[in-house]
Amino acid sequence: MYFNNHSIPAIIPFRVFAHQFVNNTVGLLVNNRDKLWAASEIEKMLEAGASPEDVLHQAAAVLASVDFNNIHWGTAAQRFNHKIKATLFTRLSKVDQPQACQLYSG
Numbered sequence: 001m002y003f004n005n006h007s008i009p010a011i012i013p014f015r016v017f018a019h020q021f022v023n024n025t026v027g028l029l030v031n032n033r034d035k036l037w038a039a040s041e042i043e044k045m046l047e048a049g050a051s052p053e054d055v056l057h058q059a060a061a062v063l064a065s066v067d068f069n070n071i072h073w074g075t076a077a078q079r080f081n082h083k084i085k086a087t088l089f090t091r092l093s094k095v096d097q098p099q100a101c102q103l104y105s106g
Contacts, residue, residue: 018042021056025063026076034072 012020018039026035038059045055064084066077 014043014046015039017052018046021059025059025080026073029076029079030073 011017019035021042022030022035022039026038030038042055042059045058046052060080063073063077063080066073068074068078070077
C-alpha cells in the first residue's frame with residue numbers, strides 16, 4: 001500500500017492517517033461523532049487493501065455529492081465544493097480565462 005512512493009503503515013498507522021484526513025478535510029464543520037464514523041470507514045477500507053489514493057478519491061467524491069442541507073455534512077460539503085471550484089478557477093484562469101469564468105459561475 002503506497003502513497004507518494006511510501007507505504008502508509010511505514011509512515012503512520014491507518015487509524016492516524018484516516019483521522020488526520022477527516023480532520024483536515026472537514027475541521028470543525030462536522031461533529032466529532034460523524035468524524036469518528038468517517039475516519040473508521042476510511043480505516044476499514046485501507047485495512048481491506050484499498051489504496052490510499054482510491055480511498056481519498058472516493059471520500060472526496062462522496063463529500064462533494066452531499067446535499068448542502070444535510071444537517072451532519074452539508075456545511076462541510078458546501079465549503080469543500082467551494083474550495084474545489086476556487087482552486088480550479090485559479091488554475092484555469094492562468095490558462096483559459098473564459099473557461100475559468102464559466103466554471104466558477106456554474
